[in-house]
Amino acid sequence: MILVDSKADLLVNGMGDNLLREILALLRKGVPFSSLKTIAQTSYLQALDQEIPKNKNWPKTITLSAHETYFQDKKAYAVNFKHVEQESNKLKAHRIVQPVKTWNAIINPPFYTMTENEIDQSFDLPDTRLPHPKYKKRGPIPVYEMIKFSINTHRRCFGGCSFCTISAHQGKFIASRSKKSIMKEVDKVTEMPDFKGYISDLGGPSANIYGLKGKVQSICDRCVSPSCIHPVVCDNLDTDHSAMTQIYKEVDAHPKIKKAFVGSGIQYDLLVKSYNKKANDSIDAYMEQVVTRHISGRLKVAPEHTSDETLKVMRKPSFKHFHNFKKKYDDLNKKHDLNQELIPYFISSTPNCKEEDMANLAAETKDMGFRLEQVQDFTPTPMTVATVIYYSGYHPYTMK
Ligand code: SF4
Structure with missing residues (x-):
């Protein structure tokens, strides 16, 4: 909902030190901001009919029940949460997608643990x-x-x-x-x-x-x-x-x-x-x-x-x-x-x-x-x- 309410282009979830380094390195190389779709631990919105960008590290995507279902179906909310918690705590996590209004929220897996x-x-x-x-x-x-x-x-x-x-x-x-x-x-x-x-x-x-x-x-x-x-x-x-x-x-x-x-x-x-x-x-x-x-x-x-x-x-x-x-x-x-x-x-x-x-x-x-x-x-x-x-x-x- 932060993405929906703020209309931000990209959300960096959690501790962003390493991500910032990666994002800045890509921007410095001339990669346009709108192409930053496959960076770990970031989220963004895209239209429901748009294809989800491929990334060889995340072959599997878990699709959650739409955000709006939470208001009628609390069971769906509980089921969704288990996926979110498990993927947040895995070293090799899957990407998560959740429909919200007219978009898909794409939530990329967490970055590796900092050395x-x-x-x-x-x-x-x-x-x-x-x-x-x-x-x-x-x-x-x-x-x-x-x-x-x-x-x-x-x-x-x-x-x-x-x-x-x-x-x-x-x-x-x-x-x-x-x-x-x-x-x-x-x-x-x-x-x-x-x-x-x-x-x-x-x-x-x-x-x-x-x-x-x-x-x-x-x-x-x-x-x-x-x-x-x-x-x-x-x-x-x-x-x-x-x-x-x-x-x-x-x-x-x-x-x-x-x-x-x-x-x-x-x-x-x-x-x-x-x-x-x-x-x-x-x-x-x-x-x-x-x-x-x-x-x-x-x-x-x-x-x-x-x-x-x-x-x-x-x-x-x-x-x-x-x-x-x-x-x-x-x-x-x-x-x-x-x-x-x-x-x-x-x-x-x-x-x-x-x-x-x-x-x-x-x-x-x-x-x-x-x-x-x-x-x-x-x-x-x-x-x-x-x-x-x-x-x-x-x-x-x-x-x-
Ligand atoms: S130590 Fe490793 S295997 Fe054991 S619970 Fe923690 S992450 Fe899992």
Whole structure:
């Protein structure tokens, strides 16, 4: 609908760094803008009777039900969504076409995952790290204040949580920066005039997925799963946390850093062996590093709910694993003579969550000694499974 409403010639979906390079290279070669029809991760409109341009990399095209059907047939909306989510999360995806009014919206498959070198190039650009000067007279910008001393170590997320849209706009396969590029940015932040020695966040969509990927790439190449860690941690996923721990230690040892916080959410399920069954000891070293060096008195973690039935629809693991995580956290605090809090985050009213589930959540967390301060009510967000269920009444994968 963005294309229809805006009348734009071309829409670049999601993170556009590589695409922009490709588009500009083609334009520089003299290719007319109107011929840019087969660039990955772009969309455009064309007349219904016009032939869809051929591309040898995308031999198959999936045609969705027309946009207008959504208003009468909510089932069709749910069916369409499954295609969109699966193709967004595949390495070798198909092209999607959807009729809308008098056009076909042509949605080309996602671009390949950025290589380390490419993502470094983007982050190494000589930007000022400052808001646009046009905001100068408007006073402090709250979101800028929050991020100005934070470092993004990677992009994308393979969690596939049903209420989250990150993989829809960034993708599932993690693109991580090199340690050199991260440390270069740390140096740059320490030179900022009002820097007082504190990095507010060393992280990404989830903090502890930096550098994680499949052990056998050819298996990932064929994968259609929207999550690498739900309903179980994939056997092919290498969850070694050593590279992250090493980066945290180096940042921590930087002479101009007093403390580098890990403010991004931690995928706690990867840190307990009851869930991440084949994990090696690197998860323990990572957790010890975070608990002892990178939090300030409290760690915020999002189990999201206590009801296993609700958690299943959220694509989150059973709450019993959070109990194990809490024990590990408490033990580490005891070992290091620390008295830090664990702050759990929850979401109420997601699809399949009933009133009694919320009552049980209140009772169970009270029994665990928590005084809840972080409960968000579900907000339907475009392009998520939860919102499709909320709107259509159908789960797009089970059609129940
Ligand atoms: S094969 Fe496993 S690790 Fe690879 S993308 Fe699929 S779920 Fe993720």
